[in-house]
Amino acid sequence: MFTYPFEQIVEVENIGEPTKQTFDQFLRNTNLPSVKKAKDDEEKVLLLAIDVQNDFMDAGALGVPGAKQDVERLLQFIHHNFEQITHIMASIDTHKPQQIFHPCWWEDSSGNEPEPLTIITYEDIQSGKWSPRFHHEKSMAYVRKLEEQSKKQLCIWPYHCIQGSYGVSLESQFTKMAYLHSLLRDYELKTVVKGEDPLSEMYGIIQPEYSEKELVRYDVVEEIKQYDKVIIAGEAASHCVIESVIQIVEHVKDDRRLLENIYVLTDCMSSIPGFEEETEKEFQTLHRDYGVQLILTSEW
Structure with missing residues (x-):
């Protein structure tokens, strides 16, 4: 059981804000406990964190209202289930200014x-x-x-997640928790860069909305298939989260066992304003037709 205090890891007031504490300072000033290694898990559980990046926080370039609270709940969830989550995978939306949606x-x-x-x-x-x-x-x-x-x-979106900018970086408190999890559970944090093709949009983690190039991330699909359960959270529910879930479902739809073990944390994601109703309908369709689980963090 992971008993290290949450407040000694996460600076809640700094979620979505720059932090002066380096990861080196955090590790050197912290007496961390030993925990079970990920390789020893009998049930393999993947937490897929979609675009938990600075530009999608409330005050970011493409801010999603409610994102700060989403991240706080997600961090509480990771902390509470530290030894039940086998691996964390994080997608990183990455662009240059000259892209078709700018x-x-x-x-x-x-x-x-x-x-x-x-x-x-x-x-x-x-x-x-x-x-x-x-x-x-x-x-x-x-x-x-x-x-x-x-x-x-x-x-057309505001310029966001520009390569090399502060906005493209993973949110600071999530970064700390995710890397701490990977260090203590003894694995390399999995990251997936997406959205670099100038002539396409890539909301989902697997493939662009449309492209003449072969850009499907079959490696990510195969990675996901290795798990017994997949938990999904992140920003924005209306675009990158919903499209990621749809794409994953499309690529694993012949595996009913895995489909029914995809869990979307509904209190760890928010929609871009104006897209809420459509997004809710899409998630309900995934639940009805494929058995995707829509749950609160407290229901896990």
Whole structure:
């Protein structure tokens, strides 16, 4: 049983904020207990933390209201289940400014860039309402394919998770807890970088919304299949979490045992405002059709 006090690990007041304490200082000033090693677990449990990054915290570049409280509950969950969680895997959304969902990619007839949260349709491009500044034909084809395949419409987002910036980093208190877990349980923290292709959106952890390239992360799928149970949390519920769950379900749908052992922590994720109702319907469909479990942290 992991008995080290939560408050000596997590600075709750600094969740979503920069911290001056380095990981080196934390480890050197802490008398940590020994715990069971992950390799000795009879039941293998994966915690998949989706995009727990600074730019998705409440005050971040693409802040999700409620994210700070989500992270606090997630950290409490990890602490409480420290020896039941075998491994933690964290996805890291990573971009450059020149990507198809950022403002600089598009302009109207006057040369103005779209405001964040602008939806661009194939009809908009055909009519000249919006024109891509880069890769014109491929940009048109991408938006058309999104609509043909009933994917999320192209939404222009604020510049976020820019490679090398503070915003792309994993949230500081989550980072501390996740690496502490990996050190004490004796494994290497698993990280998955996503979203680097300039001509596609990659909400989910497995594959882009659409791409002409072969970008499916079959290695991540095979990793997930190694576990008896998979717990999922993170930001934002309406985009990166829901799409990650949908993609995982699609790739493991022939394994009913695993499907019914996917658990989504509903109190450790929040939606981007305006997408709540649609997101709730999608999660309920996953529960009804595939047996995905929607639970509170207290119900685990």
